[in-house]
Amino acid sequence: SNSTSQTIEVLAEPVVTFSALASVCVDGPLQTLTEGLPLGGVYSGTGVTDPDFTPSTAGVGTHTLTYTFNDGSCFGSATSDIVVNALPTVTINAVADMCENASAVTLVGSPSGGVFSGPGVVGNTFDPSIALNGSHLVTYNYTDGNGCSGSSSTTINVISLPSVSFSAIPSICFNAAPYTLVEGLPLGGVYSGIGVTDPNFNPQTAGIGTHSLLYTVTNALCSNSTSQTIEVLAEPVVTFSALASVCVDGPLQTLTEGLPLGGVYSGT
Numbered sequence: 001s002n003s004t005s006q007t008i009e010v011l012a013e014p015v016v017t018f019s020a021l022a023s024v025c026v027d028g029p030l031q032t033l034t035e036g037l038p039l040g041g042v043y044s045g046t047g048v049t050d051p052d053f054t055p056s057t058a059g060v061g062t063h064t065l066t067y068t069f070n071d072g073s074c075f076g077s078a079t080s081d082i083v084v085n086a087l088p089t090v091t092i093n094a095v096a097d098m099c100e101n102a103s104a105v106t107l108v109g110s111p112s113g114g115v116f117s118g119p120g121v122v123g124n125t126f127d128p129s130i131a132l133n134g135s136h137l138v139t140y141n142y143t144d145g146n147g148c149s150g151s152s153s154t155t156i157n158v159i160s161l162p163s164v165s166f167s168a169i170p171s172i173c174f175n176a177a178p179y180t181l182v183e184g185l186p187l188g189g190v191y192s193g194i195g196v197t198d199p200n201f202n203p204q205t206a207g208i209g210t211h212s213l214l215y216t217v218t219n220a221l222c223s224n225s226t227s228q229t230i231e232v233l234a235e236p237v238v239t240f241s242a243l244a245s246v247c248v249d250g251p252l253q254t255l256t257e258g259l260p261l262g263g264v265y266s267g268t
Helices: none
Strands: 042-044 062-069 075-085 115-117 135-144 147-160 190-192 209-218 223-233
Touching: none
Parallel strands: none
Antiparallel strands: 042 062, 062 075, 115 135, 135 147, 190 209, 209 223
């Protein structure tokens, strides 16, 4: 028999660590991984293109990533989980078409606690008088407890008001016949007010004094109004004193019994 000997060295694998990874949103930006030690290793796993992790590529869920380091002789590795959170499902309620002069409406978004933005938006309301006529995109943004955000939008149509004018109305005597109103434009509107039975104004119904009348025009959705005044004048106090009887062959009589002076006599 004969023998000889040789030695073999068993090397320790390198100590490799991979620190915990913060959760990310599925629409988040590319993450450059730096949590592995010692430096110089290789990252791998779902969504990883070393050394970057793309949340949208990995998808929603918990993913185990691996960091592998080679010290020239031996390999060592460590793993760390990364959570990719889904975006919140966000909705905004539709708002019906509105007139420019309508009251502000309360906007409703889900989940609650988000922020509305867009023309005419004040807090959680939409004011058409600020937005003015046209189509306006209103957006609701919501951020959940994971820091992930979602949004939803709706279009609100604001309809312009019809243009309305109401020119001056001549004054009218209390004992005059009803007056037909024609001063409102565009044609087709409605007159209203004391003494008005559209389109006529009755001074006896209204009474003596100055009265405010309204002219309203309505288009497919919206109404607009403007006002004008009309003055009902009191009739003058007229007296006609008693006349003495005359003979049929008597002379022409000049009438002077009426007061105030300047009036007109008539009759047989």
